Amino acid sequence: MDKVRVRFAPSPTGIMHLGNVRSALMNYLFAKRYNGTFVLRIEDTDFKRNVENLSDKIIDDLLWLGLEYNEGPVKGGSYGPYYQSQRANFYTQYLNKLIEKNLAYRCFCTPEELEQKRQRQVAMKLPPRYDRTCLNLSQDDIDKYVETNKPFIWRFKLDYSKTVKFYDLAHKEMSFELKHFSDIPLTRQDGSFTFLFANFVDDHLMEITHVFRGEDHLSNTASQVALYEAFNVKLPIFWHLPIIGNKEGKKLSKRDFGFSLTDLQNAGYLPEAISNYLTIIGGSFKKEILNKEELINAIDFEKIEPTGMIKYDVEKLNWVNHKWISNYDTTKLIELCLPYLINKYPQVQDITREELSKLIDTVKTELVTLEQIVNLTEFYFNEPNLDLELIKDLDIDINFFSKLILDLKDKLNNPEQAVDFIKDTIKEQKKPLSVIFKLIRFALTGRTMGPSILELFKILESKKIYKRLDNLIKKLSILQHQD
Template sequence: METVTEHQHDASQKPRTRFAPSPTGLLHLGNLRTALFNALLARRDGGDFVLRIEDTDVERSRAEYVQALCEDLRWLGLDWQEGPEVEGIHRPYAQSARQPVYDAYYEQLEAADLAYPCFCTERELELSRRSQRAAGKAPRYAGTCAHLSAEERQARRDRGLEPTLRFRVPRGRTVTFTDHVRGPQRFDTDDIGDFIIRRADGTPAFFFSNAVDDALMGITHVLRGEDHLTNTPRQLLLLEALGLEAPSYAHISMITGDDGAPLSKRNGSRAVSELREAGFLPEAVVNHLARLGHTYEDNALLSLDGLAAGFDLGRLGRAPARFDESQLRHWQREALHALPDERMRQWMRDAAGELLPADREAAFMATVRDNVQFPEDVSRWCRILFGEVPEPDADVRAWLEQAGPAFFQAAADAGGDWQAVTGAVKEATGARGKQLFMPLRLALTGLNHGPELPDIHGLLGEDEARRRFLQAARRAAAEPAQ
């Protein structure tokens, strides 16, 4: 049995990888991880990362989605060396503009009788599949149109039937290749039916345009989802028939949600633009995704260069990788802590807007930096510290009532710095530990957690702190809720 194998690339050759999305929606986490892995592999060895737009689905593809995904990739730092807005020697990078390229290869295959027109309707194909399943066979094309004469083909055209074009899969052969994640792979061509490479409207099918463009653009490594694994033997057969060089493949594990099902909007997937709007930092997103299905020796926050340096195809796992938003939030905390001071200040300025008095900016940022994760946290602390203490809920009111009006009156009368306040309250009430500090925190912020109390007191200033203590005293003296 004759064997088809993929070409073995020179190990010294710099990798050329690609991300080839279809612009039919916003970029989500699953596709983003594919882009990230391809970008990291190219970056590690000084190769090229190519962005190609697979927009042959004319009805669903939208220019605004192309623009959006370019913005998302740039926000994350995943710049491409060839593709939209950059161009290069392999342009155009949108498949909708590459039809003449595909047409030339269709002609080559038809001239060699390696492809043929198929006039089967979708209903006829479905009936054939049902029949095969009923007979206990795997459904594949039955070859109905594989040997039509020229006259039979013309007769069908005369009836107004527009054919697809099918690739003639050779029989009695084996396709083998070594997947960088899943090891040696073997497929018998007798189990692969002749497949469509051109739709009835003349546009290329995925199997065809994806494989041809990988070869023509010199792609050396294709990292893609494991759902594409069974596509690979078809594409290797196509490239062999066209005399084109094939890349090597790594089929990465899928990402699942908390319920173990493939990640989707229902179980946690979010568009990259949604993460950006929510205030996630790009460093947090890439550090989390780089560890979904890939292991690193270093569990610290890494730059893109650091992530690239530690990226290894041998560290890609086969088991599904579970997306956990709590882990993404962990990396958000790490990324915020690592921000340079000036970038942190700008991030907080943008989040606070007009809520933050210019003359209190430095003190505010120093006070709350370790207690914010997202822009909404910054604006909330602005409202608390430069506005009014929130109305107490039942738990807060219980603490205030337990402390009693005299507790807060002593704090208000103390004057001076934080040490003077706590000393006066201790002397007046004998309160210690949590019984001392929790009522004071609730009086100043209305919350049972937050920045260090001396910092809050210093930021508020003596007059504002005294006002809040007196307000707490009044609340503590109020009649308990019935």
């Protein structure tokens, strides 16, 4: 295999979504697997749609994910510049070569005229493609339009008699008849260069050996292969990744939670979990929780099978994220959880690291995403709001519970002794352990499920514990008298 060079080439026109992330991830893993070069190229030629500072956000997102690129913005490299907006001279050179070969022509059709043609073709049940109106213009007409500064674009003239072929890792050899395609727009009316053309020029000049991108680029690939052949240069190998869909089988969109990487970052999903999930999605793996080194070897790139849309399952992502949180040591977890806690409970900054470590450890097994730390630790900062509906089905002996808590009061300074006392008393009186523990947990946290009673006794002050237990008893007594 030639020296592997792959690229991730996002446009700064919208935030990174899961499709982008998976594309970047597969390129990164492939480069690592074959000791190749992972290139980041920012495709920012669409000046009207570019979002300010989004290029920097893309770079930050890749670094956050741990997908370090070898060449690209900031880092530099031998094939720069790595912003397409700085590469217009290369595109101009290749456009002039096409013009010299009589393979490019000016198209003066307005966007409105092109849309009318398209709608007419659709109405006639014809495949919508450019009808080559401007290819047949006389030189006099062309000169007149140019002289009057009529807006135009350059188009690449396809050979409709040809069939283009290329190799895809999943679909193997693929072929497309060019007679079904429109002549390729090479420029826009503002003089900037189109994605299709700039993308081809850069992949060729940067010596990209493999192009991995979404399956929605299949038709683009066929058009770009025609450009490769026009210049008689070597084709890269392609892999058109399956589209990520929602549970309804539709393409993932902004309406779906987790569509954007920013959604997941804000909700407290870990970068390792996101990469892990996007590697195993749509596949079958004996071991599913994989670190970066294991991810590199997880996919057999020589045995890629074609697949349709792969479904995005938030529940599976949650499971993966929960597993990764469980693997984190508490010190690292504190740093990640602190921003959420400080935002909700500023007083957390007054707690010692030792105390905070105990608190995080108390709820760690329940954490699915980092933002959940706010709700899971609320009991520590605020007295819980007791919704008695949560315990309405419990068979409660209020007299026994009241006496138990009263006898427990002077033992709360020793958590282990307190728990042993509860267990012994319950056993002696033949009361249901699960009911009593649920009541105590409910009084302390407002929930019937969660940390163990011993953990709660260790993390909360004894006075606070008794006050909350006494508060529940009073509420239960009032409820009993009402009945």
